[in-house]
Amino acid sequence: MPISISDRPQADLRGRLEARALEEGFSALRICRPDALPHVPAALAEFVAQGYHGQMGWMAERLHWRGDPSALWPQARSVIVLAESYTPDETPEASVAHADLGTVSVYARGKDYHDIVKKRLKRLARWLIEQGGGEVKVFVDTAPVAEKPLGQAAGLGWQGKHTNLVSRELGNWFFIGSVFTTLDLEPDAPEPDHCGSCRACLDACPTGAFTAPYRMDARRCISYLTIEHRGPVASELRGKFGNRIYGCDACLAACPWNKFAVAAADMRYAARGDLAAPPLARLARLEENGFREEFAGSPVKRIGWGRFLRNILYAIGNSGRPELLAVAAERLEDADPVVAEAASWAVGRLKGKL
Template identity: 65%
Template structure:
């Protein structure tokens, strides 16, 4: 079933009315470059423990294989811009740095709710078939968003927008509707290297390439078990994710504070005390992070990260906190506690 340019424009207007920050359209086959890039990424082992990237590569490489009936992909942007400089907390060594996107509600739930609202409108208007995705399926969201014109993948591999800067989530609606596609966005990074130069762990082997095994977001969220001792000091006080390469981007001069209150930072997560976080047992951890994306990594991995931050704090007052956990029932937590205690004593 085909529609003209006017209906595509109506879809985008409706998405903006529903609260999305941007909406653009592309074809499912608009990203032929993904297959080669993903193959090179996997061949180099840059995915680390994220085996699901390799397991579902055939879908991620080619969106037409994910749902062959789809004719169009509506890519949506959801602004979560902070009201503060995320780099400031890095100087507060007794406090924890939590990635901006995780300082309140889980964005998967918030974005999917809005996507489903748009989906209901589309079905009511056209009777089409569709599927919605928010970062939980093998969908190459960033390349599709670039193909649709929402932004471009910068040298840090994240999406950058001339209107929103770096602070936005992506959602996708695959549909059987044949909608007029938008023009793709071109690269506007120029000679800038700010995102590459600020990375504490040198996670970028080259511009537009990421070695996840050295990325702090990967190490604090996806990596199971102890982190390489050579990398632990480079984590600083970052205990969940890392915003350095996003926050330094010059295009953020156009970024706006999020209007969705569920993205506004909780007061107790803006710069929480490491001492308090280290003392969370499993029930307390689950209660404190109810509704938060942080909950999914579990108490063990979370407290591991907190102890690395304590070890990097140079704050002797935190030594008893680390010593208390040296015999934790979680072997990885105990290892991190002993490392932190040794650092503080030396």
């Protein structure tokens, strides 16, 4: 049942809400209406019609919710969009130059952000109910919510040419969470585009995944291919992965607005051990139980051992390191045919036959 506190003064609720969000560890807060995305349904429908979503069938299945937040929860009157910085302490792709090491995307080097951000959102939502009443729902990444367009509509940032949200105060190293509420809160103005003529992110993409500024074909994106794509990856694409074994930060790292990035407030986002650049040979010789232990509490664990091992073997094949030939050969008879094929490709590459 909705909690109603109609006689509670609302004039200063927004200011106290923002202060509370900063206390919780969020970096910024903005507000928009659930119906603030009139252009998104058509854009999403075209994205799916072009097949740019690849194997992410869930995008097509829940297109009506993802395109229209007001349809997700019709009772909602406001969407509170929050940013939480995870800015890395070092150059994010420094390990790309070390072919015998693997490169894991910055966001996945520490504790799984889903758990951290969602707990913060829930605490903030409970506080909001106590202070202003109403009902709430919280979302972070796993629900059919158009988080980046909502972030732009709320003034948190704008969707850059790499399609990710960019902020003049935070750069682009931040997670996005949202609190839907039945409270009628004053919305912020949308954030205009500040990319100008810059195309650094587009030029940085190793696989040419951007068909045009602001348009990406996920089927060519290394993040999609290493995380979402099941089965073998086309040879002409896997050969461009370099040593990226989970995700890719090339376009994010290239954005010049990162000069304004703020440090991560939560140390749990920092890389654990050698997770920023783990030795490929060691990872390739792990078995499934070892993989589960190594990546317990990490987003990496979500893709499963087989897919991760496939990525490691692609990195070994790209390494040009003859000392890794024997490591790849150990997986030639793997029970998983995708892993065995990746091992065969890696061996062929290292022998100079592919």
